[in-house]
Amino acid sequence: CRRPRGSRAPAARSPSHEAEHRLETMAAAEAEEKQEPWGEWMGGWKTGLRGKEDDEAGRLSRAAAAFGAETMSKLKDLNILIIGQRGTGVETAKNLILSNVGGVVVWDPEVACIRDMGSNFYLNEQHVAEGTTRSEACLAQLKSLNPHCKVEAYNGELSDEYLLQKDVNGTGKPFATVIVTQLLPKADLFRINQTARTNGIAFMMALTNGVTASLFSDFGPKHTITDPNGEPTEAQALANIEVMPKPEVLKVSGIENGETLVVLSCDSNTDLQNGQIIELDDMNGEAQGLNGQRYSVKRMEFVIYDPKREFPPQVAADPVMDLLKNSTEYLAKLWQKSHDTHKAELIAEFGEKDGASKFRSRCRTITFLNRLVLTEVAAPEAFASYSNGGLITPIKPPVEKSYKSLQDSLVSTTAQVGAPDVAARFPQMLEAEAGGRGDGIEIHLTYQAVLDFQEKNGAWPRMGSAEDANEVLAIAEAISESRKDTEGTIWAQTFKEPDWVETFDNTWPVPRALDAARIKRFSKYFGAELTGFCAYLGGAVAQEAIKKTGKFTPIEQWIHHEDAALVTDECSANTGPPMNTRYDDQIAILGKDFQRRAANQRVFLVGCGALGCEYLKGLSMMGVGVGDYGKVTVTDMDTIELSNLSRQFLFRGTDVGNSKSISGARVVKVRFRTF
Secondary structure (H helix, E strand, O other): OOOOOOOOOOOOOOHHHHHHHHHHHHHHHHHHHHOOOOOOOOOOOOOOHHHOOOOHHHHOHHHHHHHOHHHHHHHOOOEEEEEOOOHHHHHHHHHHHHOOOOEEEEEOOOEOOHHHHHOOOOOOHHHHHHOOEHHHHHHHHHHHHOOOOEEEEOOOOOOHHHHOOOOHHHOOOOEEEEEEOOOOOHHHHHHHHHHHHHOOOEEEEEEEEOOEEEEEEEOOOOEEEOEOOOOOOOOEEEEEEEEEEOOOOEEOOOOOOOOEEEEEEEOOOOOOOOOOEEEEEEEOHHHHHHOOOEEEEEEEEEEEEOOOOOOOOEEOOOOOOHHHHOOHHHHHHHHHHHHHHHHHHHHHHHOHHHHHHHHHHHEEEEEEEEEEEEEOOOOHHHHHHOOOEEEEEEEOOOEEEOOOOHHHHOOOOOOOOOOHHHOOOOOOEOOHHHHHHOOHHHHHHHHHHHHHHHHHHOOOOOOOOHHHHHHHHHHHHHHHHHOOOOOOOOOOEEEEOOOOOOOOOOEEEEEOOOOHHHHHHHHHOOOOOOHHHHHHHHHHHHHHHHHHHOEOOOOOOEEEEEOHHHOOOOOHHHHOOOOOOOOHHHHHHHOHHHHHHHHOOEEEEEOOOHHHHHHHHHHHHHOOOOOOOOEEEEEOOOEOOHHHHHOOOOOOHHHOOOEHHHHHHHHHHHHOOOO
């Protein structure tokens, strides 16, 4: 950042004087921060501050409306270990703590450095000067986000014994999920994944390397999904319940003629299908004992004599359909009589065989969309007392799924991208079109290649190193070549589309060359994090961790994203060398010219709510508006409410009732003095 115009440059200082002056400046800043009514430098509110505590239910009212009380209760049983506290790691921790999980443990024994401040909002220069580990540096502010979530730091060995402890930080619960946000050596990574899989612990990765971002999710060999989509089920009112023997003209899968049926008539159409579960409620009179009972249902069909095809194949609940005003038993008797009469007439005229054949050809099957048959009813007579009222509510059936281990998923995936034959060969991409082209192949192979590179060299690829990039490319090419003869694996391949004359299916596999530029780019920027990718990954993997409760369907293991358009000028003079600033990662990718332009941008941000807080954080960490001519102005007419604290991370309990924009701006200005 440049000095204001008209100011004079300070006199040159010796290195020792410079360090002394820097410490004095930080001490003064710390003293100023302690005077802030918010507590710590960005408002670390603690339980008991000013004699008040947050009301947990009030904080979580919006989340409870979205997730439901059952899921919110299950969240309190989740202890989550987050490995890595650079940008993605701290974003993940922040989001899970605000989601009100039971406990979060952050692990990162690495000492904070200046470049980490470009993606981790909770790090400051004092942490760097004092050599504080990233996990310890973030701990106070993470704890302050939610007094109802237990947050601790751990910098010891990630042994199986630690991962499998039964009482995490006094919560009385084990770890439910492990999230890796920075790559570990291959042996450790595979071991932790395997330990998690065999002990019912979900394992996830959220990784960003330069302009690439990837998610991985492994819920183990057996995971039960209780609510695949989170959509609420709607109760339907009952119009009638009948208990009757099954006639010949009524078809119900798996039920023989003469068996007792319990038929439900709804007041509107229902899309329930065979085998789905419903729950009875609001039953009146003698049928009250049926409330809360669950039954499997099946569709019912009538076989009617209809040579002129006057009836539609599906009879909807429509007021003009006089048929639906009649009971199922009445219709069964009516059509059974018609069935028997016409069948007998045709047999008498054409003989047994031909008559029966002609009769069958003139019959038609129709489905009543508002009627269902209960199955596996132990006491059908209990429904005979039905008089009126009642509701049926669909119960979502649980879904059992199995997932591959991390090691196996690096060889082949299971996600569907386009045609089914693409599934195992083309890794899933956030942009579906890129996934269908097979762009994810290079990213997938490069993850395996950098793990092998680290295993061989004892270090990860260096920033901007052409030598390391060439070696990673060579490893990726060797991995690809070794898989060519194995069906369903990921290697450099594509397919030939059918000509629709002689061929009608894709032709697999068609070998192709790897995109060397994409792999080298991954390697050169391997250690760089951009705050935007960190925010995206932190939100996405936190949402994935919530799925441990059984709510929502997990992603199909891997999802990759690459935004190569961010790399516009790779001139070494523009992207380097590192200047030991918090913008180093950003400059390495976007360049000094971009950084200069960003500093002098004038931005008007409308809204400082859940999204506004994130945008304000992102702008401040990117250095937008910090130049001589730059400025960021935020406006929001709203004031902070208690329920805002579960998703707007810039605010604390002491801010309730204050202006969102004023409070948010004050936080980022304390965090970044030049913003």
